[in-house]
Amino acid sequence: MREERQESNRKFGCQEFDANLAAYLEGEENSDLRSHAEECSACGILLDDIEAIRSAARELPLESPSPRVWSNIRATLAQEGYIREQESFWQRWAGRITFGPRMAPVAALAFALTLAIVLLFHGDIQQNVNPAPALPSVAERATPVSLSDVQTNLIRTVQGMEENYKAREASLDPSAKQVYAAGLASLDSSIRECMESLRNQPENMLAREYLMRAYAQKAEVLASALEYGGR
Amino acid sequence: MSRQKQAASSVATETQLIARAQRGDEEAFAALFEAHKRRVYSLCLRMIGNPTEAEDLTQEAFLQLFRKISTFRGESAFSTWLHRLAVNVVLMHLRKKGLNQISLDETENSQGEPIKRDYGDEDRRLVGSIDRIGLNRAIAELPPGYRTVFILHDVEGYEHNEIAEIMNCSIGNSKSQLHKARLKLREWFKEHQGEQPKRSPAHAANESKESE
Numbered sequence: 001m002r003e004e005r006q007e008s009n010r011k012f013g014c015q016e017f018d019a020n021l022a023a024y025l026e027g028e029e030n031s032d033l034r035s036h037a038e039e040c041s042a043c044g045i046l047l048d049d050i051e052a053i054r055s056a057a058r059e060l061p062l063e064s065p066s067p068r069v070w071s072n073i074r075a076t077l078a079q080e081g082y083i084r085e086q087e088s089f090w091q092r093w094a095g096r097i098t099f100g101p102r103m104a105p106v107a108a109l110a111f112a113l114t115l116a117i118v119l120l121f122h123g124d125i126q127q128n129v130n131p132a133p134a135l136p137s138v139a140e141r142a143t144p145v146s147l148s149d150v151q152t153n154l155i156r157t158v159q160g161m162e163e164n165y166k167a168r169e170a171s172l173d174p175s176a177k178q179v180y181a182a183g184l185a186s187l188d189s190s191i192r193e194c195m196e197s198l199r200n201q202p203e204n205m206l207a208r209e210y211l212m213r214a215y216a217q218k219a220e221v222l223a224s225a226l227e228y229g230g231r
Numbered sequence: 232m233s234r235q236k237q238a239a240s241s242v243a244t245e246t247q248l249i250a251r252a253q254r255g256d257e258e259a260f261a262a263l264f265e266a267h268k269r270r271v272y273s274l275c276l277r278m279i280g281n282p283t284e285a286e287d288l289t290q291e292a293f294l295q296l297f298r299k300i301s302t303f304r305g306e307s308a309f310s311t312w313l314h315r316l317a318v319n320v321v322l323m324h325l326r327k328k329g330l331n332q333i334s335l336d337e338t339e340n341s342q343g344e345p346i347k348r349d350y351g352d353e354d355r356r357l358v359g360s361i362d363r364i365g366l367n368r369a370i371a372e373l374p375p376g377y378r379t380v381f382i383l384h385d386v387e388g389y390e391h392n393e394i395a396e397i398m399n400c401s402i403g404n405s406k407s408q409l410h411k412a413r414l415k416l417r418e419w420f421k422e423h424q425g426e427q428p429k430r431s432p433a434h435a436a437n438e439s440k441e442s443e
Contacts, residue, residue, distance in 0.1 A: 022410035026391075049357040049417045056361040057385035062269040063276055065286050070264055073293050077260060082297060084255030 012036050017043045025050060068204070071197045075206035145198045151212060158215050161222040168226065180225045187221065190214040245309060253301050264293055267310060271317045277382050278321045280371040288324055292317040318383065318397055325375060357420050369419040377412035384409050 012032040017040070024030045037044040077083045147155070162184075169177060194211035197204055245266070251259035271292055276285035296313050303312065370378055370386075379398065383389040384405075389397075394405040 022406060025410065025413075026406060045356050046417070049420070050413050052356075052358045052361050053366070053413055053416050053420075054385055056363070056366050057381070058388075060273075060277075060363055060366065060386055062273045064269050065272040065289050069268070069272070069286050069290050069293075070261065072290050073264065073297070074257065074261070076294055077297055078257075080298070082255060083257045083260065 014040060014043055021047070021050075025054075066200055067193055067196045068200050068207075071193070071204065071207050071210070075210075145195055146202055151208075154212070154215055154219075158219050158222065161219060161226065165222050165225050172225070176225075180221065183221050184218065187214050187218045191218070246305070249300065249303060249305075249309060252297065253303070260297055263297075263309075267313055268293075270310075271313065274314065274317055274382070274387060275321055277367070277370060277386065278318075278379060279324070284324070288317070288320050292320045295320065314387070315397070322379070322397070325379075355424065357417065357424070360424060361420060365420065365423065366416070369416045369423075372419060373412055373415055377408055377415055380405055380408040381412035381416070385413075 012035070014036075017033055017036050020028075020030055020033050024033050037047045074083070165180075172180070191211060191214045194207045194214060197207035198211065201207065245263075248259045248262050248266075252263060268289065272285060272289045275288040275292070276282060279285050279288065292313070296316055303309065370381065373381060380394060383394050383397070384391070391402045391405045391409075394400075395402045398405065
């Protein structure tokens with residue numbers, strides 16, 4: 001048996017091994033090649049090495065792109081009209097809470113506030129106001145994102161509203177509180193994402209616009225929550 | 232929940248997301264991006280080797296996909312469609328950059344130095360010394376044609392017939408390029424055996440991003 005194997009190996013040398021290795025690695029059965037790899041140290045090591053490389057390649061971990069990729073995709077899709085005009089936060093959530101007739105003035109107040117904020121923000125972009133020092137708090141406290149005075153004031157206003165809301169949150173009806181909390185968490189998540197994009201690309205105007213929109217929506221929600229809590 | 236049920240539920244969710252994205256729902260677009268971004272970006276990064284360019288190509292692949300999503304009828308898996316599209320975006324980018332070597336035409340087989348085989352001095356196995364940083368570096372240093380076939384086959388799991396179709400070459404040629412790529416990688420590890428792992432700028436940037 002051993003003699004037969006040695007005879008076979010004499011016919012199947014390193015050159016034959018090299019010539020047949022690719023096909024063997026593709027799954028072609030070749031007992032001569034396997035026997036040769038067992039007998040010949042150099043060829044056995046080559047086969048083990050290639051199998052180790054194949055195995056390591058299959059286990060390479062996946063990497064994640066930075067948030068700017070999604071920000072840019074979203075902005076482009078919106079610009080090209082592939083994304084349907086998004087409903088405001090209020091439109092999406094209003095149907096979930098039953099309000100009495102006294103809520104009409106609240107909605108009007110929220111609308112007026114949002115309009116004022118959006119107008120302020122648009123004026124700010126068009127006039128390219130000189131940037132103010134970084135805002136030291138809000139969603140990304142450690143992030144030095146450069147904002148204009150008007151933008152900083154808007155964010156501070158929203159922060160003030162949020163503090164008032166926190167103080168009154170306990171008095172809210174639990175189901176309403178849950179709805180507001182979910183909405184605010186979603187907006188905070190958008191704010192963090194925009195801040196992250198701005199930190200990586202301070203000149204990204206679309207991220208800045210989305211950031212301000214998120215704050216405008218947050219102001220809208222907080223205004224309604226404060227009015228609802230104060231009934 | 233069993234694995235089969237989970238898989239069925241995941242497909243159902245993706246089908247719903249695609250239907251919503253076809254109606255222009257932003258959240259559905261975001262969810263589809265979230266589900267597939269890592270695989271697409273990793274493919275681009277490994278084929279290009281530059282994180283910024285890889286992000287640009289990831290963006291381009293998803294944009295092309297989302298623009299055409301209304302035409303998706305579900306005949307093939309959504310992920311297959313997306314990854315094929317991403318590969319084409321990367322190959323197009325490489326061709327635009329003038330990297331003619333990515334052609335796998337047999338007559339253009341100029342993928343660098345011939346691969347050495349030293350029969351007398353191979354007493355150390357690589358097993359245990361192939362770490363992911365080293366492998367990423369070695370892949371990045373492969374000639375573009377070898378790199379493309381190796382990534383598509385050994386990393387991404389494409390079959391040779393699919394690679395032949397994507398690369399517009401014969402199946403035999405794809406097999407031959409893959410084998411040479413593996414030998415090149417082995418040669419790289421032999422040359423760098425015993426070295427402390429070094430990070431290429433591309434992968435160092437990504438690893439620092441991962442650790443954030």
